[in-house]
Amino acid sequence: MKRILFSLALLGLAGVEPAFATGGFACEADDKNLIFSAQSPLGRGMGSPIINLQATSEIKLAGTPADLAKLDLSKHLVHSWMAGPDLRLHFYREREGNEPHAYVELIIMTKVVGDEGATEGTFQLTVFSSQDSTTLEASGKVTCSVE
């Protein structure tokens, strides 16, 4: 079922991508602290860049500022690494507007398991707010599929 959903997600994204996008990946995490999903086609033959990434997070950690609880992270990928056994994603999003500084940082570190394009690993979540100088942290499990 997961692979079907993944394929449908990529088909939806592929409609706006050039023909060279022939693969992609999808990741998800869902536990008491975080609901996270990300999916993107990959440009084959061009260094496999991530193109048209779609990523969202819902942070359920107690004390998370309301404006950071649900975020679109699609434009906030600062690093990625997909080579060999690794699939890694590093998101960073700061609070927008004139409110005191705050940010969400989410680091996904996974490795290939088996030979069907599945990767497993962990997320590290950090929520910082300068308003009350709090840093909230959580970690958990992430799974990804690569095709």
Added chain:
Amino acid sequence: MIWKEAVLMFKPLIASCAMTISAVALSGQAFATGGILCDANDANLKLSVVGTVARAIGQDISSVQGSAVIKFATGERPFDLAGTLVQSWLEGDEARLHFYWNPKDIEGLSGIEIVIKTSGNITDAPKTGTYMVSMFPVSSTGTIRRIEGMASCELD
């Protein structure tokens, strides 16, 4: 010759200045930026790249400038690496960079890739590791040529 020796002698200083200038001039937010400098220099590859690292925004790398001189059977060829960074990873003690470009003027090659993977957690010491150059043939039946060697990266 004297100039070459002087450049080698003052290389760390030049690198530091380059990173600072890059950080200040290109970011507009000097207080929140640093730099990254990666080097490789052996018989097959001479590479030097510098980039701005925005510490306040998740260590995002931008304004990457540099060049790679690759030794081919027919001689050395220089390549401009600006705009060719397709992946990066700066986290913990690791620094990784992945460059890819299409060498339009080299017959038989569809792409060249350079992957630099370094690590090291000693403050003020370069992270050391390896580079791998992969040269992809146009023909699907061709052979991918690979070159490996040592590389280092510095962050400030």
